[in-house]
Amino acid sequence: MMEVEDIKTIFIAGAGAMGSGIAQVAAQAGYRVYLRDLNDELVNKGLKNIERFLDRGIERGKVTEEMKEKVLSNITGTTSMEEAKEADFVIEAVVENMDIKKQVFKEFDEYCPEDTILASNTSSLSITEMASVTDRPDKVVGMHFFNPPQLMKLVEVVRGSATSDETVRTTLELAKSFGKEPIEVIESPGFVVNRLLVPFLNEAFYLLYEGVAKPEDIDKAVKLGLNHPMGPFELADFTGLDILYAVCEVFYNEFNDPKYRPCPLLKKYIRAGWLGRKTGRGVYDYSKK
Numbered sequence: 001m002m003e004v005e006d007i008k009t010i011f012i013a014g015a016g017a018m019g020s021g022i023a024q025v026a027a028q029a030g031y032r033v034y035l036r037d038l039n040d041e042l043v044n045k046g047l048k049n050i051e052r053f054l055d056r057g058i059e060r061g062k063v064t065e066e067m068k069e070k071v072l073s074n075i076t077g078t079t080s081m082e083e084a085k086e087a088d089f090v091i092e093a094v095v096e097n098m099d100i101k102k103q104v105f106k107e108f109d110e111y112c113p114e115d116t117i118l119a120s121n122t123s124s125l126s127i128t129e130m131a132s133v134t135d136r137p138d139k140v141v142g143m144h145f146f147n148p149p150q151l152m153k154l155v156e157v158v159r160g161s162a163t164s165d166e167t168v169r170t171t172l173e174l175a176k177s178f179g180k181e182p183i184e185v186i187e188s189p190g191f192v193v194n195r196l197l198v199p200f201l202n203e204a205f206y207l208l209y210e211g212v213a214k215p216e217d218i219d220k221a222v223k224l225g226l227n228h229p230m231g232p233f234e235l236a237d238f239t240g241l242d243i244l245y246a247v248c249e250v251f252y253n254e255f256n257d258p259k260y261r262p263c264p265l266l267k268k269y270i271r272a273g274w275l276g277r278k279t280g281r282g283v284y285d286y287s288k289k
Contacts, residue, residue, distance in 0.1 A: 011087035015046025019093035021149035127160030137162035204232035237282035
């Protein structure tokens with residue numbers, strides 16, 4: 001069985017904001033990292049995101065040039081799955097779509113050594129279902145980081161129906177080696193944080209939909225009344241309205257409970273292409289900032 005001391009090389013599928021952030025965290029902890037995506041443009045974008053994040057750390061005096069070079073030297077970008085043959089631990093960080101994730105796990109199972117642990121960074125989907133397409137369901141686990149992974153301390157380690165105690169223990173120890181604070185969670189839609197957060201954000205959209213208050217005032221109410229660092233719309237724009245909607249849909253379908261029904265206004269914004277900061281427009285307009 002793979003122990004945390006045996007883990008030297010980590011392969012990450014998906015070079016977006018989460019995948020590149022996890023790659024940086026792993027590289028900073030001294031691991032050799034392969035960061036993979038579908039084409040060179042996506043891989044290079046992920047690597048540039050890491051470099052920019054490190055440069056901001058240098059500006060704030062939290063990162064040195066030597067640290068930056070060390071981190072970058074530990075990361076290799078790739079468009080191939082071949083490097084997964086060298087991996088002791090793999091993390092899937094692709095789009096939040098079960099069919100796509102299951103395809104990634106089939107490839108993991110095909111390419112990775114038999115002792116390699118297969119982890120998913122999913123924020124809401126079933127670890128058990130992903131594990132079902134592999135020949136090693138006992139070695140499939142959730143490892144849910146939060147955005148941005150470089151700064152957020154929590155990692156939810158999610159146990160699927162067949163996940164072994166050894167796999168959970170090793171994943172918890174790996175998260176600690178990253179400098180994170182992991183918690184163990186039994187698989188359930190949304191796990192812990194998103195089970196609480198997503199209905200809260202969705203309800204904020206219902207407040208806006210019903211004309212109860214303006215978005216900036218709803219955000220102000222939450223920041224000043226609940227002492228949250230960000231308002232619900234600021235947070236939704238930051239993470240992506242499409243991601244929020246997708247998780248709402250998962251909850252609605254899994255629980256078959258109308259309290260999880262996505263707000264129609266949220267769907268309207270998505271149809272307009274207003275997905276948040278990443279598109280320049282969400283609840284707020286970022287195009288001129």
